[in-house]
Amino acid sequence: MEKSVSPAKSGLVYGVLFGVIMVLEFVIMYIIGMRSLVGTSAGLVVNIGNYLVLPILFIYLGCTNYKKNLNNGFVSFGECLKTGVSITFIAALVYGVFNIVFNFIFPEFINEMISISKDDMLKQNPNITSKDMEMGIEMMKKFMNPLIALPATIAMYSFMGLIYSLIVGAIVKNENPQSL
Template sequence: MEKQGNPMLKHSMNYGLIMGVALIILSLITYLAGIVKPPFWVSIINYAIIIGIIVWGTKKYRDEVLEGAITYGNALGFGVLITLFAGVIVAVFTYIQITLIDPDFVSKMLAIAEEELVKRGMPDEQIEMAIEMQKKFMSPLIMTISSLLGMVVMGFIFSLITSIFLKKEKSSFAGDSEVIE
């Protein structure tokens, strides 16, 4: 008998790939539209993609692989794995975007941050200190790592919530075929 790999890992990688590609497409659309600092509605679409793919992937995994039953913990873990794989893909893209596609990205972001600080009426010395501090956190490596960590944290939070609705446990009183919600 041939041993198969971990189905949870395989399925989470597949849905992570779908999520990562969808998020990259959204990022490319905003970049090609010339939007340096995306508006709030772009964040809403971003969150909808993440939540939608966590729900879709977890539901398909539950129904097709686990025969309709999944614990809260497994649903949570599956959602986090999806976003971990998507996060790796998005992080690699972020690094490529910052270093190859748009090497001026960091300077554009710093200019926007400086404009916002000037609008707030901050003194020049404080603005200069704030921009210098932001420069330290805007290296390609740090932005790539924070992109990955941000995706995983977001995936964890969204999975905490979605798992409540997606969990279905097998009844211990009925036969194996009955599932309770």
């Protein structure tokens, strides 16, 4: 009997690649300067890429790779879901771990992000009270805590992966008639 590769395992390479691309984007944005990118079209493009284009692209690539190269031209809807969620889970894990390590190496980054957020809050709402400002900053600090940031990143990307896998799975699925 032929040993088959699981759909989740086949998504490993695409998940790591997706995660590395997000890490590289982050590093480039850090080098360029986060303050100069906040509220610009470059920041918007990166967000659209990370939350829409790249996940759909890598899920599509992972599902079609599994279908064409690993499963004799067949892929079920469930296999697409497993592949897509595993890709986004692994990408989020890579990115989340990098983010934690980065914040330990460069602790001033958190303070810079808080300063950028304060300026942005004041720009959006000049009449904000100091109490509301402080409450927003405290919430932001809580979500920068590694014990919250990593699971939240993984959960968010996994959920997005589930939604996008439903869409991609509906497009690329090709059930094996012998398995029905």
